[in-house]
Amino acid sequence: DAGITQSPRHKVTETGTPVTLRCHQTENHRYMYWYRQDPGHGLRLIHYSYGVKDTDKGEVSDGYSVSRSKTEDFLLTLESATSSQTSVYFCAISGSGLRDTEAFFGQGTRLTVV
Amino acid sequence: LAKTTQPISMDSYEGQEVNITCSHNNIATNDYITWYQQFPSQGPRFIIQGYKTKVTNEVASLFIPADRKSSTLSLPRVSLSDTAVYYCLVGDDNNAGNMLTFGGGTRLMVKP
Numbered sequence: 001d002a003g004i005t006q007s008p009r010h011k012v013t014e015t016g017t018p019v020t021l022r023c024h025q026t027e028n029h030r031y032m033y034w035y036r037q038d039p040g041h042g043l044r045l046i047h048y049s050y051g052v053k054d055t056d057k058g059e060v061s062d063g064y065s066v067s068r069s070k071t072e073d074f075l076l077t078l079e080s081a082t083s084s085q086t087s088v089y090f091c092a093i094s095g096s097g098l099r100d101t102e103a104f105f106g107q108g109t110r111l112t113v114v
Numbered sequence: 115l116a117k118t119t120q121p122i123s124m125d126s127y128e129g130q131e132v133n134i135t136c137s138h139n140n141i142a143t144n145d146y147i148t149w150y151q152q153f154p155s156q157g158p159r160f161i162i163q164g165y166k167t168k169v170t171n172e173v174a175s176l177f178i179p180a181d182r183k184s185s186t187l188s189l190p191r192v193s194l195s196d197t198a199v200y201y202c203l204v205g206d207d208n209n210a211g212n213m214l215t216f217g218g219g220t221r222l223m224v225k226p
Binding site: 033035041042043044045048056058059090092094102103104105106107108 | 148150155156157158159160163199201213214215216217218219
């Protein structure tokens, strides 16, 4: 399995508190992604990164920010968590190049905002 | 980015061949077609990728017609363990980065 780990795996937090999820890779892949998945829905892209300090918004970026200060770590921050952000969050990594769209996913972080 | 359309769900029985078709009418010249499989409580897993014609690996086959506006994932002789959600993606490495956008997927239920 690709070297990708998410932490924490589970978290319960209160509305209005800041939360940071971490994605760590040991594959030296260029691209990293954060998705959320809600019951009955597919994966929705929050933010992604195409290099150190290079990030861009996905389809559901409101209320989320990201940072990538080094290749191996991609952080997702909820500045002020809301109940609508209760979800399972997946991190993914993929290599570079036109043909390389195979992505590897982490095990997910289940976040509950109460 | 090209958008994809897949059936929401499909049912099959053990031992049958399953074909899941994905429509991607606006696929761009440089786009590749990739399929992922997701089991409950797990992240998606890469199954197969292709550009045109037919690709086969130990898990599945991918059929892509000449116009590339659709693709079909073929799972030979499915088993109960193939029950999962299957996602079709199209995309490439563009100037803004390599976005991977998932659609709703197809929920495959394999019955005994």
